[in-house]
Amino acid sequence: MIIWLASYPKSGNTWLRSLLASYYFSNDGDFNFNLLQKIDQFPSYNHFKDYNKIFSNPTDTTEFWIEEQTKINSDNKIKLFKTHNALCKINGNSFTDNNNTLGAVYVVRDPRNVITSLANHYEINLDQAFEFMVTEQKAIIQKKEDSYVGFVALFSWIFHQTSWVNNKLFPTLVIRYEDLQNETFLTLKKVINFIDNFDNSKSSFNKDKAKKSIQSCDFEKLKKLETNEGFNESPISKKDSSRINFFKLGKDNDYKKLLDKDLIIKMSLKFKDEIKKYNYEYDY
Numbered sequence: 001m002i003i004w005l006a007s008y009p010k011s012g013n014t015w016l017r018s019l020l021a022s023y024y025f026s027n028d029g030d031f032n033f034n035l036l037q038k039i040d041q042f043p044s045y046n047h048f049k050d051y052n053k054i055f056s057n058p059t060d061t062t063e064f065w066i067e068e069q070t071k072i073n074s075d076n077k078i079k080l081f082k083t084h085n086a087l088c089k090i091n092g093n094s095f096t097d098n099n100n101t102l103g104a105v106y107v108v109r110d111p112r113n114v115i116t117s118l119a120n121h122y123e124i125n126l127d128q129a130f131e132f133m134v135t136e137q138k139a140i141i142q143k144k145e146d147s148y149v150g151f152v153a154l155f156s157w158i159f160h161q162t163s164w165v166n167n168k169l170f171p172t173l174v175i176r177y178e179d180l181q182n183e184t185f186l187t188l189k190k191v192i193n194f195i196d197n198f199d200n201s202k203s204s205f206n207k208d209k210a211k212k213s214i215q216s217c218d219f220e221k222l223k224k225l226e227t228n229e230g231f232n233e234s235p236i237s238k239k240d241s242s243r244i245n246f247f248k249l250g251k252d253n254d255y256k257k258l259l260d261k262d263l264i265i266k267m268s269l270k271f272k273d274e275i276k277k278y279n280y281e282y283d284y
Contacts, residue, residue: 002102003078003080003103003104003195004080004081004082004096004101004103005083006082006104008084008108008114008160009084010117011108011114011177012177012180013082015180015219015222016191017036018036018217019184019188019217022216023188029210029215030216031217040079040081043061045150047068054146055148056146056148062091062093062095062151063091065093065094066093066094066096069101078102078198083152084154085154086159086163086164087163088153090151090153095153097169098169103173103198104172104173105172105173106164106173106174107175107176108174108175108177110178110280111157111267111275112264112268112271113177114157115133115259116129116255118132133157136156137155138155140152157271161274185210185214192210265284268282268283269284
């Protein structure tokens with residue numbers, strides 16, 4: 001059965017995934033990028049590349065979402081999976097169901113800080129990134145030759161977080177990226193306790209290993225590791241086919257310093273209810 005690590009893109013999912021991979025799948029809490037293979041991403045190209053058919057429309061793979069998850073769960077073991085997919089239906093096809101999912105951890109981040117990371121990741125300007133976040137039918141589409149083998153249904157930022165946070169299918173723990181950043185140990189402990197609650201075979205919380213995982217997944221260390229070794233999940237630039245740094249801003253990503261006043265006001269008004277819901281600063 002699957003426990004999802006879910007979020008809108010550029011909300012801290014990969015950092016949480018790194019922390020959990022280090023905690024659960026290393027011997028001593030030391031992190032390396034290979035550990036991320038233990039927490040796969042879904043949906044992705046790898047899950048549909050072996051189908052002996054051409055996916056001629058971007059949404060064709062949604063027909064096999066549940067089938068693929070059933071295969072994943074065939075060994076009856078608990079697994080962690082990362083996803084950026086909204087908890088939704090496409091063409092009548094549900095992203096998941098309670099036959100395949102035990103629960104989810106949803107990472108939410110102040111949208112005014114999401115936008116700068118989003119702009120860097122997709123090589124778009126801030127106005128385009130804002131449109132990206134408010135477009136209701138937004139999706140990430142991957143095509144190999146003539147076949148659409150990757151489709152991630154995002155929808156808008158508001159729809160995305162609402163779909164997971166308000167779901168009634170399974171238990172969902174909501175954490176703020178800012179709490180993971182500022183109270184890393186306590187927030188990570190909360191996540192680990194939530195996950196371990198589904199698995200009676202898990203031993204009690206290992207404080208020392210959690211602290212070691214936090215140390216080895218420090219943002220600056222991840223940034224240095226990416227520089228020295230590369231990171232195969234970093235996006236490829238459309239300009240020159242080079243890799244765009246995945247770990248870029250970290251704590252330097254402060255919308256008050258990076259966005260102009262008009263955009264701050266525009267975003268604050270657009271996402272007013274959500275900003276207040278998650279206790280982010282609102283002065284407008």
